[in-house]
Amino acid sequence: xxxxxxxxxxxxxxxxxxxxxxxxxxxxxxxxxxxxxxxxxxxxxxxxxxxxxxxxxxxxxxxxxxxxxxxxxxxxxxxxxxxxxxxxxxxxxxxxxxxxxxxxxxxxxxxxxxxxxxxxxxxxxxxxxxxxxxxxxxxxxxxxxxxxxxxxxxxxxxxxxxxxxxxxxxxxxxxxxxxxxxxxxxxxxxxxxxxxxxxxxxxxxxxxxxxxxxxxxxxxxxxxxxxxxxxxxxxxxxxxxxxxxxxxxxxxxxxxxxxxxxxxxxxxxxxxxxxxxxxxxxxxxxxxxxxxxxxxx
Numbered sequence: 231x232x233x234x235x236x237x238x239x240x241x242x243x244x245x246x247x248x249x250x251x252x253x254x255x256x257x258x259x260x261x262x263x264x265x266x267x268x269x270x271x272x273x274x275x276x277x278x279x280x281x282x283x284x285x286x287x288x289x290x291x292x293x294x295x296x297x298x299x300x301x302x303x304x305x306x307x308x309x310x311x312x313x314x315x316x317x318x319x320x321x322x323x324x325x326x327x328x329x330x331x332x333x334x335x336x337x338x339x340x341x342x343x344x345x346x347x348x349x350x351x352x353x354x355x356x357x358x359x360x361x362x363x364x365x366x367x368x369x370x371x372x373x374x375x376x377x378x379x380x381x382x383x384x385x386x387x388x389x390x391x392x393x394x395x396x397x398x399x400x401x402x403x404x405x406x407x408x409x410x411x412x413x414x415x416x417x418x419x420x421x422x423x424x425x426x427x428x429x430x431x432x433x434x435x436x437x438x439x440x441x442x443x444x445x446x447x448x449x450x451x452x453x454x455x456x457x458x459x460x461x462x463x464x465x466x467x468x469x470x471x472x473x474x475x476x477x478x479x480x481x482x483x484x485x486x487x488x489x490x491x492x493x494x495x496x497x498x499x500x501x502x503x504x505x506x507x508x509x510x511x512x513x514x515x516x517x518x519x520x521x522x523x524x525x526x527x
Contacts, residue, residue: 249386250300253326255310256283257502258365259303259336259374261511265400266379270389276317279503282478283309284450288316296321299332300385303378306335307342309362331384337362339377340370343431365501367432368408368515372401407512415519417526422468424461424493426475426484429500437522442468445483453483465491472496472525477504494525 250271254260260275267273274295277283283305296302296317304310318327325332342360364370379397383390419438423430426445434441443464447457465487472494475484481495488495499508499517507517 249389250382251298252301252303253295253299255302255304255314256365257504258511258514259305261502261514262371262375262378263303265511266375266393266396267382268392268396270386270392271382279499279501279505279508280478284312286310286313288313288320292317293320296326297323299323299326301332301334301381302326303334303336305362305364306337307360307362308358309337331381334378334381336370336374336378337364339374340364343435344428361428361431363429363500364432366430366498366518367436368404368411368511369436370432371511372404375400375404403512407515411515411519415522418519418522421472421526422470424465424470424473424484424487426473426481427479429476430474430498433498433518437519439522442470445473445487458483458486462487462490472522474498476500496521496525498522 250267252260252263252267252271252273254263254273254275256277257275257279260273263271263273276292276295277286292313293316299321302314302318304314318333323332324330327333337360342364344361346358346360364374375397379393382393386393415437420440421438422440422442423434424443424445425441428444428446428449430439430441433439443461445453445458445461447453453461470491470493473484473487473491474496475481475498477497477500481497484495487493497505498521499505499514502508502510502514504514505517508514
């Protein structure tokens with residue numbers, strides 16, 4: 231009897247086993263899963279804030295992670311098309327295949343921007359479903375978070391109430407942060423910007439930034455010196471106040487333009503971990519707004 235009591239006490243002292251094993255393709259969805267799942271989930275993120283999520287190698291270590299996953303959280307709309315299907319196929323894990331409850335697509339929860347009228351690879355790396363960089367508009371996290379909480383509850387019914395409560399807590403804090411960010415960012419409305427990669431339509435829509443040019447001649451195509459010179463000439467007629475780039479891109483084109491046009495080059499975190507300051511979802515947008523405001527001064 232004493233031995234049984236001792237075993238029960240030891241079991242109670244051990245940390246609870248996480249119910250769900252989650253593989254997130256990019257840092258923003260890993261961070262959101264932690265906000266909603268808490269200690270009821272374990273989360274592994276396949277990429278970092280300084281990696282181009284379009285171009286990731288499906289390494290054996292990632293395949294092993296996919297094999298053990300109960301849920302994959304992906305952006306979708308072909309952002310991960312070069313590597314995620316391989317992970318799914320090679321994992322042999324039926325739970326995480328497209329169309330199954332263990333596969334969750336964030337982009338399916340929000341209205342997409344820049345959906346191409348014509349699909350033609352001659353136009354560069356275009357995405358048939360629209361621009362995939364939905365994480366740059368914080369308003370999207372409310373719809374995505376609500377749908378993710380419902381999916382977690384579906385996969386783990388015993389903890390459904392906890393997931394819904396965690397989402398409500400997150401949404402309340404997020405709404406307060408949205409009000410703060412939007413008030414703080416009011417001076418950015420109507421500000422003309424250049425972008426190195428056409429990665430910011432959602433950010434532009436949220437803050438009212440006016441995009442007047444892209445340094446890539448086509449999506450994913452590096453600009454030549456001749457093309458950059460053309461963009462510099464346009465800057466005289468349609469002046470931008472700054473040039474933006476995601477932290478994962480090398481900075482040579484935006485730095486070239488900034489030096490010659492006499493405007494700031496702004497590196498935006500783009501996702502959690504893209505800068506030292508963007509340590510979680512809330513500080514990601516704190517940092518984004520502050521960097522843009524600093525460039526106005």
